[in-house]
Amino acid sequence: MKAMLTLKVNGRELSGEAPNNMHLGDFLRHVLGLTGTHIGCEHGVCGSCTVIVDGQPVRACLMLARQAQGATIETVEGLAHDGQLSVLQAAFRNHHALQCGFCTPGMLMTLTAFLRDVPNPSEEAIREAISGNICRCTGYQGIVEAALAVATPQEASTS
Amino acid sequence: MKAAPFHFHQPTTLTELAGLLATLANAKILAGGQSLMAMLNLRLFNPDHLIDINAIADLATLRHAAGKIEIGAMVRQHVLLQAPLIAQHLPILSQALGHVGHLQTRSRGTIGGSCCHLDPSAELPAMCALLDADFTVNGARGRRIVPARHWFEAPMQAALAEDEFLESISIAPWSSTHGHGFAEYARRHGDYAIVGAGALLEADVDGKIGRAALVLFGCDTAPQRLPQAEAALIGTKVTELDVAMLAAEARAQTMMTDAQVTSAYRARLAGIMIQRAVKQAQGRINKERA
Numbered sequence: 001m002k003a004m005l006t007l008k009v010n011g012r013e014l015s016g017e018a019p020n021n022m023h024l025g026d027f028l029r030h031v032l033g034l035t036g037t038h039i040g041c042e043h044g045v046c047g048s049c050t051v052i053v054d055g056q057p058v059r060a061c062l063m064l065a066r067q068a069q070g071a072t073i074e075t076v077e078g079l080a081h082d083g084q085l086s087v088l089q090a091a092f093r094n095h096h097a098l099q100c101g102f103c104t105p106g107m108l109m110t111l112t113a114f115l116r117d118v119p120n121p122s123e124e125a126i127r128e129a130i131s132g133n134i135c136r137c138t139g140y141q142g143i144v145e146a147a148l149a150v151a152t153p154q155e156a157s158t159s
Numbered sequence: 160m161k162a163a164p165f166h167f168h169q170p171t172t173l174t175e176l177a178g179l180l181a182t183l184a185n186a187k188i189l190a191g192g193q194s195l196m197a198m199l200n201l202r203l204f205n206p207d208h209l210i211d212i213n214a215i216a217d218l219a220t221l222r223h224a225a226g227k228i229e230i231g232a233m234v235r236q237h238v239l240l241q242a243p244l245i246a247q248h249l250p251i252l253s254q255a256l257g258h259v260g261h262l263q264t265r266s267r268g269t270i271g272g273s274c275c276h277l278d279p280s281a282e283l284p285a286m287c288a289l290l291d292a293d294f295t296v297n298g299a300r301g302r303r304i305v306p307a308r309h310w311f312e313a314p315m316q317a318a319l320a321e322d323e324f325l326e327s328i329s330i331a332p333w334s335s336t337h338g339h340g341f342a343e344y345a346r347r348h349g350d351y352a353i354v355g356a357g358a359l360l361e362a363d364v365d366g367k368i369g370r371a372a373l374v375l376f377g378c379d380t381a382p383q384r385l386p387q388a389e390a391a392l393i394g395t396k397v398t399e400l401d402v403a404m405l406a407a408e409a410r411a412q413t414m415m416t417d418a419q420v421t422s423a424y425r426a427r428l429a430g431i432m433i434q435r436a437v438k439q440a441q442g443r444i445n446k447e448r449a
Contacts, residue, residue: 001164020167020209023196042160043197047263056237056266062196063267064189066167067213110262131348132261 005069009034010078018065025049025060027068028075036076036105040134047133050106051075057113059132076105079112088112091146099137106133111147120151162199168210173217173297173326176210180322181299183208188324190233190272193264218271218326223248228332232271232325236260236283239270248332249290251339251357255282258341261349271325277315277381279415280351282343284311285376288384289357292330298323311381333370337361338444342435343377344428352377353420356409356432358440360397368392373405373433378425379413385433397444405437406430 006015009032016031023042028034028051040046042061049060052074079086085093088111098104107130114121114129121129126147127140135143168183170176180186187206189195190213198204212218218233221242228248230239239245240256259282260268273283274294287294287307294305296319305318312318319325333339343355354377361370371392373385388408392400409429414422 001166003167019164021162021164021199023162023200026161042200044193044264047261050263053266057263058266059193059263061200062192062264064167064192064196064211066169067192067211114262128348129262132263 003066003069005065007068007070008072010074020064020066022065023061024051024053024063024065024068024073027065028060028073031065034075034077038102038105040102040106045134046103046106047110047130048103048106050109050133052109052113055113055116057110074109074112076108079108086112088115088146088150091149092143095142095146095149097138097142097146103133103135103137107135107143111143111150115147115150121147123148126151160200160202162196163202163205165199165206165209168208169214170210170212171214171216173215176212176215176324177297177299177322179208179210180324183210186210188212188275190275191235191264191267191269193260193268193272194276194278195272212324220327221245226331227329229327229329230270231327232274233269234271236265236268236270236273237262240265249330251289251341251359252283252286252330254339254341255286255357258282258343258345258349258352258355270328274310274328275317275319275325277311277317278351279314279380280353280355280377282352282355282376285355285374285382286357287328287330288376288382289359289372289374290330291372292328294318294328295326296323297326302326304329308384314380333359334361336444337370338440338442340436340439340441340443342432342439344432354378354425354428354432356429356436358433358436360392360437360440360444362397362444366397367394368397368400373409373437375409375412375429375433378429379415383412385409385412388433397441400437400441402434402437406434409433 025039038048040048044062051060186208189211218231220231246253292307338360340358343352345352357374359372363369371389376382410426414425416422
């Protein structure tokens with residue numbers, strides 16, 4: 001009822017043992033020790049567990065760890081490099097896009113994937129992109145502003 | 160919550176899958192998992208065996224052959240949404256896909272999973288009903304085709320035996336000059352719709368409707384075609400459609416009541432949604448026939 005898995009997480013090959021019924025979010029947190037990914041509702045509604053699997057944003061609670069064998073995963077731990085926040089993370093700080101921080105890893109991973117596909121989105125498109133991520137603190141305004149700041153070329157180069 | 164324990168199987172071929180289904184008891188197929196995983200986590204459902212079909216490459220093909228678009232059961236929603244083949248030949252499917260879940264659920268959610276789960280409010284099964292899709296079913300006893308009108312066997316129950324699986328969905332596109340329309344109402348963006356509607360209209364050379372298809376979803380346990388309204392549209396001028404008649408016909412269908420929404424409210428929404436869908440389709444047809 002268990003399997004040994006190897007996957008590439010934030011550029012590193014990591015291995016661990018996963019029970020059949022363990023979802024990817026719990027595997028990242030409890031087996032690999034990557035607690036940046038937050039588990040909220042565990043039934044695919046809140047979006048806080050969003051990670052990027054083979055380039056696509058997915059809900060880590062709606063995918064079994066065993067299905068991620070051999071996959072390339074990006075989590076919030078992979079966004080900053082050498083203590084430098086990513087452009088999007090810096091914009092989140094500048095625009096007060098988080099308060100309690102629980103939804104933030106999911107928001108960041110959703111927007112990171114989205115902005116790769118659509119580098120210059122409208123405000124409406126940003127709101128659509130994060131419609132599957134629930135935030136109870138910010139009212140979304142700061143999050144949308146942060147994403148827009150990254151999307152605008154002038155601001156992106158200064159932040 | 161966490162899913163209860165189960166045995167996990169990951170076939171890579173259709174034969175292997177058919178063999179597993181024929182021999183395992185209380186087995187469930189895991190497609191994109193965007194409904195099933197939630198049900199497992201909530202322990203609403205406890206299969207002894209979970210058969211993950213994500214590794215079967217033969218189920219993930221999308222092709223245009225013999226005048227039909229053939230969509231493998233495991234083609235993911237985000238792939239369909241970005242496929243030029245779908246945008247060109249089945250534009251209503253592209254429009255509906257934008258309303259299916261969210262960015263993250265479309266990454267994994269599949270057309271086959273949606274059409275086997277059969278949530279009454281789901282957009283994709285409704286579009287298959289509207290487009291008269293053919294469902295190719297396979298299993299140890301062989302392959303068979305189920306037309307859309309026989310697919311919706313019972314509430315949330317597709318016409319699949321326990322030892323069968325959905326292999327692909329085949330859809331004949333309408334003419335390149337057809338008009339399409341889609342409308343739905345949900346309390347929050349990305350939620351399942353309370354009521355939705357789809358419309359396809361095709362005009363003759365003299366500007367009269369030659370072919371029409373209308374569907375409602377979210378109203379009853381399965382999508383509802385509106386055959387009387389479709390028949391009434393034939394022969395009327397594209398510019399003079401009687402949308403009030405369509406709304407009355409929509410309101411007259413069977414409507415569910417649940418904890419949040421009464422049948423009367425559903426009926427009211429059905430009338431509005433069908434009008435919106437038809438007006439969109441009418442606008443698109445006119446542009447191309449002008």
